[in-house]
Amino acid sequence: MPAAVSAAASLPLTRDVTALRARAKAMRRHVLRMAEIVGQGYVGQGLGIADGLAVVYFSELRTRPAEPTWPDRDRFVLSIGHYAIGLYAALAEAGIIPVEELSTYGADGSRLEMSAPETTTGVEMTGGSLGHGLTQSVGMALGLRLQGRDARVFNLLSDGECQEGSTWEAALAGAHHRLDRLIAIIDCNNQQADGAPSKVMGIEPLHEKWAAFGWHTQRVSGHDFPALLAAFAQIRATPGKPHAIVVDTLMGRGVKAFEEREKNHFIRVAPDEWALANRQLEETT
């Protein structure tokens, strides 16, 4: 009975800013709920990338929620496995995994591990060992093109990940092979495990670096919906090169207490702070 597969519906996409904001807000609620259950974790990253993921998942990515392995789907490749909390929020919001399952995040035996494994529906690649995502994304883009599929590959990597040499090996390959259906999104939240990249190992100027490697490069605020939409529109209008969008984001975005906290890669939250966090999220427009 193969007919059932082809009947699977594509996720409807929108470029309406109000609708995308609502998606991002819903994803942040999911992030807080997951983080509250485990009591700590990558809540800062999950909140910070919610706007960008909302734009990717609900305005750009061609997927079929009921057919997650559809061969012509666009790929979203999460290099930075610890952003899984944000990805699970997007997958649940898109209907690719059940919303109720989010309550198992980080629990023993759950497939929603703290770092996203590819054995989980909707996760294209096991990230977490940084510097893998762009190399595999290059391979996916080469393979899709060879097979005549017009699917695109979106890779989310981090500012700190630009310190991995393999990221730049892959950047060379993406430009050399003219992979114009490959899009690297570099989340700059100015925070890696040992502190700010400028203190740990300077990586700027990122725009110039990606451009010098032959990528069509843009830099926008990761919380400016019209700017993000415009950047993706520009990508669609620019053939012949791979694309990089450097997005500047604020860790903890949407929850004032977390935005203002002394920045930490892995935030610890006291049990009595969650009520405040939830309240602040609802107050944020």
Add this chain to the structure above:
Amino acid sequence: MSNTSPIAQRPAPSAATPPRGVTGNILTSDAAGAAKTETAPFGHALVRAGEKDPRIVGLTADLGKYTDIHVFADKFPTRFFQMGMAEQSLIGAACGLARTGLVPFATTYCVFATRRAYDFIAIGAALGRANVKIIAGLPGLTTGYGGTHQGIEDLALMRSIPGLTVIDPCDATETAQATAAIAQHDGPVYMRLLRGVVPVTLEADYKFEIGKARLLVDGADVAFISTGLMTTRALEAARALAATGVKAAVLHVSTLKPFDRTAVAALLARVPRIVTAENHFITGGLASAVADLAVDERLPIRLKRVGIPDVFCESGSLPYLAERYGLTAAHLATAAQEVLR
């Protein structure tokens, strides 16, 4: 405080040093003296596999000509991807290609694949169960280029990765058969490559099968358990021993992982005097697999391990290196006599 160098410096040769062999061109394989050879058996086998299966693609990290995959690239230019001198990118891209349903064969040298790109093989290929085939040239002492190019510990590294199939073919016949077999196998594979002009030493009726050891010669006195090109030397040693009345078995174990525990255990139980032979560091490869099995199965054996000792090897001609590091057929025969004592 001492000012001495941490690495002992080698002395200049004395005037009396006699002339000897020279480091061969890196292109040259160890086919000297072989009665029969084939050229680029991997490349031609990959073309045959590619003709049957359009999912097969090739890629390399600036070593196309030196890993025989140029044969495939010439035949299928659009199905071949040059990744430049970047092994992490090579393996990562291969994994990505596999995730789109293709069957990528990625080539470089053993040393670069396993030392430089280990994490990409362990995580991208093995943990991710990507259907990639990593084909790695210059195994062990098949190059005279010294420690940078001699893959002496690659089997140990690859054997320690869960879910990875690890193969060390003996000759041109097996290289071609194994290429066809792994093309049809669903899962990540690391295979050592004999390239260029490769000897044919196995019998015409030899059949390679992933995970199966083959008893090439039977004998009740002593048994060689060998892998890779060392099987050719084990066969030679067995013939030499036969001339002295010693009956030596030769069990060829070309798949290091999954290890054919049944065949090896049966041999250990029957012929407990064992010599292992591998073109690899004596720890972590075939000898270790045999020793682990003997312990697990509580089999009392006497084991002599022939392989590369715990050193980085010198540059030099291949015969010189085989002699210097104890990998010749004569060394194997001597080892057999030692376990018989």
